[in-house]
Amino acid sequence: MIIDLRSDTVTKPSKGMLEAIMNAKVGDDVYKEDETVNALETEIAKLFGKPKALFFPSGTMANQTAIKLHTNPGDQVICDKYAHIFNYEGGGASFNSGVSCKLIDGYRGMFTAQQVEAALNPPDFYHSPLTRLVEIENTTNKGGGACWDFEEIKKIRQVCDTNNLGFHLDGARLWNALVAKNETPKQYGDVFDTISVCLSKGLGCPIGSVLVGDEAIMEHAIRIRKILGGGMRQVGFLAAAGLYALENNIERLQDDHQKAKDIASVLQAQSYVNTVEPVETNIVIFSLNEGISESDFIESLDKKGVKIIALGAGKVRIVTHLDYTDAMHKQFLKILKAL
Numbered sequence: 001m002i003i004d005l006r007s008d009t010v011t012k013p014s015k016g017m018l019e020a021i022m023n024a025k026v027g028d029d030v031y032k033e034d035e036t037v038n039a040l041e042t043e044i045a046k047l048f049g050k051p052k053a054l055f056f057p058s059g060t061m062a063n064q065t066a067i068k069l070h071t072n073p074g075d076q077v078i079c080d081k082y083a084h085i086f087n088y089e090g091g092g093a094s095f096n097s098g099v100s101c102k103l104i105d106g107y108r109g110m111f112t113a114q115q116v117e118a119a120l121n122p123p124d125f126y127h128s129p130l131t132r133l134v135e136i137e138n139t140t141n142k143g144g145g146a147c148w149d150f151e152e153i154k155k156i157r158q159v160c161d162t163n164n165l166g167f168h169l170d171g172a173r174l175w176n177a178l179v180a181k182n183e184t185p186k187q188y189g190d191v192f193d194t195i196s197v198c199l200s201k202g203l204g205c206p207i208g209s210v211l212v213g214d215e216a217i218m219e220h221a222i223r224i225r226k227i228l229g230g231g232m233r234q235v236g237f238l239a240a241a242g243l244y245a246l247e248n249n250i251e252r253l254q255d256d257h258q259k260a261k262d263i264a265s266v267l268q269a270q271s272y273v274n275t276v277e278p279v280e281t282n283i284v285i286f287s288l289n290e291g292i293s294e295s296d297f298i299e300s301l302d303k304k305g306v307k308i309i310a311l312g313a314g315k316v317r318i319v320t321h322l323d324y325t326d327a328m329h330k331q332f333l334k335i336l337k338a339l
């Protein structure tokens, strides 16, 4: 039995999902003739109360498209130092949109409206890049699956309104935040101009992200997607997986969160563990005691059939997901206690 806890992207389509894929009605989505893609886009737009949604092959492409829609070359994007768009999208913000990122030194990938105000460049000070966009991530990936306080998000919206800035949410794991905090997609739709959500993380699809947004800003989204090579043909097979996941795989995220909390409390009690970051959703980040190397630790787990990854800076990460079964969970906790 291999217990793969490197990411919630390692899941494989379930039997029910495969059936949905096999039975999908498809067409050429570049002509917008794929009825399953159209149904998925309509469904997600409705969930968020937004007029437009567009299906993407990856979360990276959805985020990169959003950045392009909000900015012109030379502009600046405000985000956290842990942001996925800054750390894990291959430098795409500068490559695709010609923008720079102003990094906020936040707490677990989150920051305050006050910090946004301090980070933005006054538009008439032409020596500095023009601040155009504020981007946040919920849940935060490098921040250990932390969930934002919605009140702070609303305050940031006000700063964006006052200063004529766009507001984009990287919601790769927004589903986890919604379940953990008992929030709704609609309330997020109300405060953000654009939101990207992943279907291939906690929801268990093989591929797929969706970008939702207001009419005016989404007008050119399909052109940007085409330029980035994301116009796909009979892609309803993948959209069918997305529709299946929306129906079946959101509420069960609770289980992943509970398992992550169990893992954290077992880790906390082990002599080799230094600190465990607070667990709110499905990500556990911890550090080892001095003198224990992360690579040795990861290797010793690997020998027992458990895969996890190092995050750098002395941190190790575990992510729970829908293919991490109760039996695996029992086995893994036993392994951790015996190490």
Ligand SMILES: *Cc1c(COP(=O)(O)O)cnc(C)c1O
Residues within 6 Å of the ligand: 057, 058, 059, 060, 061, 063, 084, 085, 137, 140, 141, 170, 172, 173, 198, 200, 201, 209
């Ligand atoms: C995974 C992830 C993405 C998108 O990643 P893809 O692998 O391109 O789908 C974006 N933002 C965050 C926070 C993520 O964790």
